[in-house]
Amino acid sequence: MDGRGMPIDVIYIAGAPRSGTTILSQLLGELPGLFNVGEARFLWRQVLSSGRCGCGTRLIACDFWREVLTDSPVPSGDDRTRTLAAAALTHSRLRTLPWELVVRRLGGSLPRALREHAAATIAVYHAAAAAAHASAIVDASKSPSFAYALTASEGVRLHVVHVVRDPRAVVHSWLRSQSGASARVRGRGVLYSALKWSAWNVLTELIVRPSAATYARLRYEDVARAPAALLSHIAPLASQAGPGGRIGLLEGETSVVELSTNHTVFGNGQRFISGPVRVEPDEEWRVAMSRRARATVIAFTWPLLRRYGFNGRDLRRIAL
Ligand SMILES: [Zn+2]
Numbered sequence: 045m046d047g048r049g050m051p052i053d054v055i056y057i058a059g060a061p062r063s064g065t066t067i068l069s070q071l072l073g074e075l076p077g078l079f080n081v082g083e084a085r086f087l088w089r090q091v092l093s094s095g096r097c098g099c100g101t102r103l104i105a106c107d108f109w110r111e112v113l114t115d116s117p118v119p120s121g122d123d124r125t126r127t128l129a130a131a132a133l134t135h136s137r138l139r140t141l142p143w144e145l146v147v148r149r150l151g152g153s154l155p156r157a158l159r160e161h162a163a164a165t166i167a168v169y170h171a172a173a174a175a176a177h178a179s180a181i182v183d184a185s186k187s188p189s190f191a192y193a194l195t196a197s198e199g200v201r202l203h204v205v206h207v208v209r210d211p212r213a214v215v216h217s218w219l220r221s222q223s224g225a226s227a228r229v230r231g232r233g234v235l236y237s238a239l240k241w242s243a244w245n246v247l248t249e250l251i252v253r254p255s256a257a258t259y260a261r262l263r264y265e266d267v268a269r270a271p272a273a274l275l276s277h278i279a280p281l282a283s284q285a286g287p288g289g290r291i292g293l294l295e296g297e298t299s300v301v302e303l304s305t306n307h308t309v310f311g312n313g314q315r316f317i318s319g320p321v322r323v324e325p326d327e328e329w330r331v332a333m334s335r336r337a338r339a340t341v342i343a344f345t346w347p348l349l350r351r352y353g354f355n356g357r358d359l360r361r362i363a364l
Contacts, residue, residue, distance in 0.1 A: 052170050052180070052181060053181070054203065055072060055205055056256075057183065057184040057186060057205050058207070059186055060214055062209070063209040064207060064268065066184060066311040068184070068264070069082060069182050069184035069308070070306060070315065074303065077178055078178060078181070079180075080306055080308060081183055082184055082307075082310050082315060083310040084183045090310055091104060095310065097308070098307055099306065099307055109307065154196055162194050166194065166198075180203075191248075195256060203259075206252075210264075211348075211349060213329045215237040215329075215333075215341050219233055234341065238344035245348055262274075263354075268299075268325040270298070271301055272301075300323070303318045
């Protein structure tokens with residue numbers, strides 16, 4: 045089926061990087077009727093660079109993706125190469141697009157390369173759902189601009205799950221990944237990271253939420269504490285998961301889930317892990333982050349910090 049047929053339902057996970065989107069997509073992928081493709085916006089770059097599938101093999105050697113990419117109506121021959129290259133290049137465009145959209149008051153048309161990237165991805169959603177016998181796709185792409193490009197395209201119905209995580213945890217995670225940098229660079233990084241967290245979340249609310257078919261917001265911390273209750277946070281999605289859809293816990297456990305092998309095209313290293321996995325919030329920032337860094341993050345994320353319930357009172361309750 046292509047973009048001109050029935051639209052495909054896609055559960056799109058939006059939110060700032062390091063907000064737990066990979067594990068959330070894996071949990072959703074365990075529900076009957078849903079197929080998790082990981083971060084689909086990186087598919088073409090992964091195909092061109094021989095990246096790995098979640099099942100561990102090269103994407104181009106994975107039986108599932110070979111079938112999907114052969115069957116999907118992505119152009120063939122030279123056109124195919126051009127489309128793949130254009131789609132891979134739109135990543136730099138995705139970074140500046142939100143600001144263009146805001147400036148144009150959401151009225152302007154999308155750049156052609158981005159329209160083609162979205163159309164090619166939607167064709168893949170249809171082919172992947174057919175190959176996996178799924179009724180809906182889970183895409184953990186996160187990017188607000190890519191979500192907007194999808195909602196402006198034919199052939200897809202976007203159900204946005206906006207996952208938010210305490211900005212102190214997110215900033216700490218970003219800084220941890222730059223631990224080799226000097227103290228001065230890291231100091232600057234706190235402010236930059238706090239603003240980046242705000243920007244991703246503001247843009248998700250400003251440009252993605254109004255154009256989505258459905259929108260639900262959940263906190264990573266709530267999911268990580270009680271993964272089995274995931275569907276109660278996103279009730280509109282329960283129907284997509286079909287009757288009896290629920291996250292299975294290991295017997296006698298409250299936070300150990302059994303994850304299947306997946307075919308995600310991109311995401312963090314968590315996606316390569318299958319079998320019993322303990323899901324719990326990573327709260328290292330509470331002991332490892334300086335008071336000054338915490339204060340900076342709070343000062344520059346305050347309105348959203350409150351809006352999402354990461355205020356002082358709530359955190360004291362959690363700390364008990
Ligand atoms: Zn695979």
